[in-house]
Amino acid sequence: MKLTISGLKEQESWEKAGIKLPGYDVEAAAKAAKENPRWVHFGIGNIFRIFLGGIADTLLEESEMDCGITCVESFDYDVVDKIYDPYDNLVLSVILNSDGTQEKRVLGSLSEALKAQSCDGAAWERLKEIFSSESLQMVSFTITEKGYALKKADGTFFGFIEKDIEEGPEKATSAMAIVTAMLFERYRKNKAPLALVSMDNCSQNGKLLSESVLTMAREWEKNGFVDEGFVSYVSDKAKISFPWTMIDKITPRPSEKIADALEASGVEDMQPVITSKRTYIAPFVNAEGPQYLVIEDDFPNGRPALEKAGVYMTDRDTVNKSERMKVTVCLNPIHTALGPYGCVLGYDLFSDEMKDADMLKLGNLVGYGEGMEVVPDPVILSPKKFLDELMQDRFPNPYLGDTCLRLCTDSSQGLGVRFGVTVKAYVEKYGDAKKLIGIPLAIAGWLRYLLGVDDKGGTYELAPDPMAKEMQERLADIVIGDPSSLTDQLKWILSNENVFFINLYEAGIGELIEDIFREEIKGPGAVRATVQKYLG
Numbered sequence: 001m002k003l004t005i006s007g008l009k010e011q012e013s014w015e016k017a018g019i020k021l022p023g024y025d026v027e028a029a030a031k032a033a034k035e036n037p038r039w040v041h042f043g044i045g046n047i048f049r050i051f052l053g054g055i056a057d058t059l060l061e062e063s064e065m066d067c068g069i070t071c072v073e074s075f076d077y078d079v080v081d082k083i084y085d086p087y088d089n090l091v092l093s094v095i096l097n098s099d100g101t102q103e104k105r106v107l108g109s110l111s112e113a114l115k116a117q118s119c120d121g122a123a124w125e126r127l128k129e130i131f132s133s134e135s136l137q138m139v140s141f142t143i144t145e146k147g148y149a150l151k152k153a154d155g156t157f158f159g160f161i162e163k164d165i166e167e168g169p170e171k172a173t174s175a176m177a178i179v180t181a182m183l184f185e186r187y188r189k190n191k192a193p194l195a196l197v198s199m200d201n202c203s204q205n206g207k208l209l210s211e212s213v214l215t216m217a218r219e220w221e222k223n224g225f226v227d228e229g230f231v232s233y234v235s236d237k238a239k240i241s242f243p244w245t246m247i248d249k250i251t252p253r254p255s256e257k258i259a260d261a262l263e264a265s266g267v268e269d270m271q272p273v274i275t276s277k278r279t280y281i282a283p284f285v286n287a288e289g290p291q292y293l294v295i296e297d298d299f300p301n302g303r304p305a306l307e308k309a310g311v312y313m314t315d316r317d318t319v320n321k322s323e324r325m326k327v328t329v330c331l332n333p334i335h336t337a338l339g340p341y342g343c344v345l346g347y348d349l350f351s352d353e354m355k356d357a358d359m360l361k362l363g364n365l366v367g368y369g370e371g372m373e374v375v376p377d378p379v380i381l382s383p384k385k386f387l388d389e390l391m392q393d394r395f396p397n398p399y400l401g402d403t404c405l406r407l408c409t410d411s412s413q414g415l416g417v418r419f420g421v422t423v424k425a426y427v428e429k430y431g432d433a434k435k436l437i438g439i440p441l442a443i444a445g446w447l448r449y450l451l452g453v454d455d456k457g458g459t460y461e462l463a464p465d466p467m468a469k470e471m472q473e474r475l476a477d478i479v480i481g482d483p484s485s486l487t488d489q490l491k492w493i494l495s496n497e498n499v500f501f502i503n504l505y506e507a508g509i510g511e512l513i514e515d516i517f518r519e520e521i522k523g524p525g526a527v528r529a530t531v532q533k534y535l536g
Contacts, residue, residue, distance in 0.1 A: 001013050001014060001017065001266045001267045001268060002267075002268050002269070003087045003088075003090050003092055003106070003267065003268075003269070003270075003283050004087060004088045004090065005026060005027060005088045005090070008021055008022075008026070008090075008106065013266055014106070016266075017104075017262075017265040017266055017267065018104055018265075019092070019104040019105060019106060019265075019267070020104065020105035020106070021105070021106050022057065022060070022061070022106060022107070022108040023061050024060045024061060024063075024108070026068075026090075026108030028066075029060055029065075029066065029067050029068045029108065029109065029111055030067075030068055030089070030111035030112065032066050032067035032068075032111075033067035033068045033069070033070055033111035033112060034070075034111065034112055036067065036133065036135040037067070037070045037112075037130045037133050037135060037136050038065075038067055038135055038136060038137045038138070038304065039056070039067075039068075039069045039070065039136075039137065039138050039139075039140070039304060040069070040070045040072060040130060040131075040136065040138070040139045040140070041069050041070070041071055041072065041139070041140045041141070041142070042072045042073075042074055042116070042139065042140070042141045042142075042143055042175060042179065043073070043074075043075070043141055043142040043143035043144070043147065043175075043200075044071040044072065044073050044079060044080075044084070044110075044113065045076075045079065045142065045279060045281060046251045046253075046254070046280075046281060046285045046287070047142055047247075047249060047251040047287075048071075048142045049091045049093075049107070049110065049285050050091065050093050050107075050249070050251060050285035050287045051247070051249045051251070051287070051291055051293070052069070052140065052142070052199070053069065053091055053093075053107045053109050053110050054093060054107060054109075054309075055293070055306065055309040055310070055311065056068060056069050056107075056109035056110075056304075056309075057105075057107040057108065057109040058308075058309040058310075059304055059305060059306075059308065059309050060108070060109055062308065064304065064305045064308050064309075065304050065305075067111065068108070068109040068110055068111030068112075069109060069110055069111060070111060070112045070114070070130055071084065071089070071110050071111075071112065071113045071114065072113075072114050072116050072127065073113070073114070073115055073116065074116040074143070074147075074174070074175040074178050075143070075147070075175065075277065076275050076276075076277040076279045077115045077117070078273075078275035078276055078277065078279070079275060079279060079281060080113045080114070080115050082273050082275065082281075083273070083281050083282070083283060084110070084113035085113065086269075086283075087283050089110040089111065089112070089113055090106055090107065090108055090110070090283075091106070091107040091110060091283070091284070091285060092104065092105075092106055092107075092262070092267070092270075092283060092284035092285070093105050093106070093107050093284070093285055093287075094258055094262075094284050094285065094286040094287075095286075095287060095288070095289045096286055096287065096288060096289075096397065096399040096400050096401070097288075097289055097397075097399070098288075098393050098394075098396075098397040098398075098399065100399055102399075103289070114126060114127060114130075116175075116178045118170060118171050118172050118173065118178070118181075127178075127182060128182065128185045130182075131182035131183070131185050131186045132185055132186055132189040132190065134190055134192045134301075136186075136192070136194060136301070137194070137195065137299060137301045137302050137303050137304070138194070138195045138196075138197055138299060138301075138303055138304075139179070139194065139195070139196050139197065140197040140198075140199050141175075141196075141197065141198045141199060141200060141209065142199050142200055142247075143175050143200060144200060144410055144413070145200060145201065145202050145410060145413040145414055145417075146410055146413045146466050147175045147176075147200070148175075148176060148198070148200070148202065148205075148208050148209060148212045149212075149413070149466075150176060150212055150215055150216070151498075153467075153496055153498045153499060154498075155498065160173060160174055161174060161176075161177070164177035164216070165177075165216070165219040165220065165223065166223065168220060168223065168225035169181035169184050169185075169220065169225055169226070176212040176213060176216050177216055179196070179213060180213050180216040180217055180220070180234070183213065183217075183230075183233075183234055183240065184217075184220075184226055184230055187229070187230045187233045187234075191233060191239065192301060193238065193239045193240065193241075193300035193301040194239075194240055194241075194300070194301055195240075195241045195242075195243055195298065195299040195300060195301065195303065196209055196210075196213070196240065196241070196242050197242075197243050197245060197295065198242070198244075198245060199245050199247045199293070200247070201247070201326075201327050201332055201414065201417070202327075202414075202417060203323065203324070203327060203328070203416070203417040203421060204244060204320065204323070205244060205245060205323070206242040206243050206244035206245065206296065207242070207244070209242050210242035213234055213242075214231070214234060214235060217230060217231050217234050218231055237298075237300075238300055239300060240300075241298045241299065241300050243295055243296035243297070243298045243299070243316075243319075244295075244296045244316050244319040244320060244323065245293065245294060245295045245296065245319060245323070246292065246293070246294040246319055246322040246323035246325075246326055246327070247292070247293050247294075248290075248291065248292040248293075248326055248331060249287055249288065249290070249291035249292070250287065250288045250394060250400060250402060251285065251286075251287040251288075252286065252287070252400055252401050252402040252403065252406060253272070253280040253401075253403065253406055254272040254280060254281065254282035254284060254285065254286055255272075255286050255401045256271070256272060257401070258270075258284065258286050259271045259272060259282060259284070262284060269283065270282065270283055270284060278464050286400075286401070287400075288394055288397060288400055290389065290393075290394055291310075292312070292322075292326075292381065293306075293310070293311045293312065294311075294312040294314060294318070294319050294322040294323070294378070294380070294381075295311055295312070295313055295314070295319065296314065296315060296316045296319045297313040297314060297315070298316075312380055312381075314380065318378050318379065318380060319378075320376075321376035321377065321378035321379075322378040322380065322381055324375070324376050324421065325375055325376060325377075325378055325381065325383045325386065326386070327414075327417050327418065327421075328371065328375075328417060328418060328421040328422055329367060329371030329372065329374075329375040329383065329387075329422065330367060330371065330375075330383060330386050330387045330390060331390055332414060332417070332418045333366050333367070333371060333418040333419060333422070333439075333442070334363045334366055334367050334390070334391075334395070335350075335407045336407065336411055336414065336415070336418045336419070336442065336446065337362060337363065337366045337438065337439075337441070337442035337445065338350070338353055338354075338359050338362065338363055338404070338407070339404050339405070339406075339407025339408045339411070340404075340407075340408055340411070340442075340445045340446045340448070340449030341353075341359060341362070341404075341442075341445045341449070341527070341531070342359070342404025342407070343404050343405055343408060343449055343454070343460055344445065344448055344449050344454050344455050344527050345359070345454070345455055345527065345528065346454055346455065346456065346458075347404050348403055348404065348405075349398070349401065349402065349403060349404070350395065350400075350402045350403060350404050350407060351395070351396050351397055351398045351400065351401075351402065352398075353404055354395050354396045355396070358528065358531050358532055358535065361535050362438055362441060362442070362531065362535060363391065363395075364391070365437065365438035365535065366438040366439060366442060367387050367390075367391065368387065369438060370422065370435075370436055370437075370438050370439060371422055372384070372387070374422055374425035374426065374429065405460075405463050406463065407463075408446075408449065408462070408463035408465070409463040409464055409465065410463075410464065410465050410466065411446060411463075411465060412465050412466065412467035412468070412471070412499065413465075413466065413467075415443070415446075415499055415500055416498075416499060416500050416501035416502075417501075419439050419442065419443060419500065420499075420500040420501035420502050421501065422436075422439060423436065423439060423500070423501075423502055423504065423507050423509065424501060424502050424507075426507075427502065427507050427508075432507060432508035433507040433508050433509050434508040434509065434512075436509055437534055437535075439509070440509045440512045440513045440516060441516060441531065441534055441535070443494075443504075443513050444513045444516035444517040444520060445520070445527075445531075447475070447490060447493075447513075447517050448517060448520045448521065448527060449462075450462065450468070450471045450472060450475060451472075451475060451478065451480065451521070452472070453480055455524060455525060455526070455527040455528055456524055456525075457480075457524050471493070474489055474492065474493075475489055477489070478521060479521075480521045480523065481521070481522070481523045482521075483518045483519070483521055483522055485521075486514070486517065486518050486521065490510075490513070490514055490517065491505075491510075494510045494513055494514070495510065516530060516534060519533070
């Protein structure tokens with residue numbers, strides 16, 4: 001059994017392996033998408049393939065859509081070469097239920113895979129052709145928080161962004177420059193409307209996306225690459241919309257055990273690969289069953305019937321409250337609080353860490369104790385029930401195989417959203433954030449994790465993070481076993497409003513975080529002892 005278009009013809013073998021196949025014509029859906037594209041997606045990794053690919057698959061099954069998604073990769077081109085092309089863009093979805101059962105199906109909704117490379121003439125022209133198509137209704141994104149970033153922590157442009165600004169649309173390399181270049185092509189050809197839909201875990205993600213696109217457009221106008229009319233075009237909400245969203249589905253790295261099981265059942269070539277950009281990916285995607293997607297219903301050129309695949313279509317205020325509920329209180333803060341501590345305390349699987357009484361207590365404090373006091377209620381979802389499901393079913397799911405290290409990926413890019421928003425809410429409510437204990441513990445734990453030494457004195461490799469190298473350099477002279485080696489090394493980060501959205505010293509918790517960190521570097525066992533002391 002091969003995961004290819006021709007391989008799907010062995011229907012009896014797939015059925016025997018318990019894998020459901022598409023009930024629609026995959027090749028016809030791909031042909032329709034190439035001729036009249038309607039949905040383009042940037043960032044074609046695991047969560048996109050199983051979640052959004054699954055939504056499109058459902059709509060194709062129910063004849064609510066007649067074409068698939070055009071998949072665009074602007075960062076890790078190995079994904080196209082190693083995972084899309086060899087498997088005819090097919091995906092094997094493996095849902096891991098908390099009772100140990102699995103639901104397996106092949107998704108045929110990903111119709112075309114492109115590398116967004118301005119240096120590749122054919123790919124670049126094809127991308128222009130797609131964006132010039134008046135049939136195109138939406139462009140969605142799962143490029144992670146760092147994909148929207150144009151500036152460093154000090155407020156200056158990244159070097160690669162400066163280069164994109166200086167060289168213009170035809171030589172764009174970063175995601176935001178590429179998208180803006182394609183919008184310029186649409187403007188030049190027909191000025192047709194379009195929705196740009198960020199589905200990343202960023203606070204007010206639509207606003208972040210719009211600001212990045214508009215910044216790039218204005219910088220290009222200054223340099224004479226685009227005219228004022230283009231800036232007006234991307235600024236016109238009736239033409240280009242940036243709906244806000246909330247997305248939620250825990251999608252760990254692909255499991256080698258699942259790959260082995262699939263191959264044992266007869267499916268060939270299922271082993272995961274690690275790309276040159278350190279993307280962990282496989283022909284299959286394993287994930288939990290629960291999923292939530294809430295979208296502001298603002299699509300000036302129409303949209304697929306997303307609500308018929310379980311998507312909540314609503315207004316901006318409801319989306320904002322849903323996103324804040326998840327990203328600032330219920331899910332992401334607990335991941336970011338416990339992931340680093342899990343690494344330091346020697347845990348591999350997050351589900352195992354959830355059995356640790358101290359870590360469970362910290363998670364409950366960050367969520368129920370501190371977050372719930374300032375959580376917004378979106379009404380369409382109950383914050384209490386949402387958190388209950390996480391703490392009682394989703395996080396402890398032993399079959400999910402989610403790792404503590406994965407939860408540390410790009411943590412520096414989300415600290416403001418995951419902790420800073422709640423800190424600001426406490427300052428607004430009480431005048432300062434001195435009531436908080438869990439969040440300061442979490443921030444101190446992240447800083448302690450960055451030292452790369454566990455609570456027994458062993459070492460580990462840090463997860464990918466754009467600030468990891470700089471952080472380690474700034475913390476290099478801190479010595480575990482010598483608390484006096486901590487002087488003022490943390491001040492540059494704890495006072496940085498670009499990182500936390502607020503100066504943590506002015507919020508009243510900067511010194512507390514320093515105190516916790518100082519205690520956690522006393523020596524072996526100090527992390528556990530410190531956590532227990534402050535949770536006591």
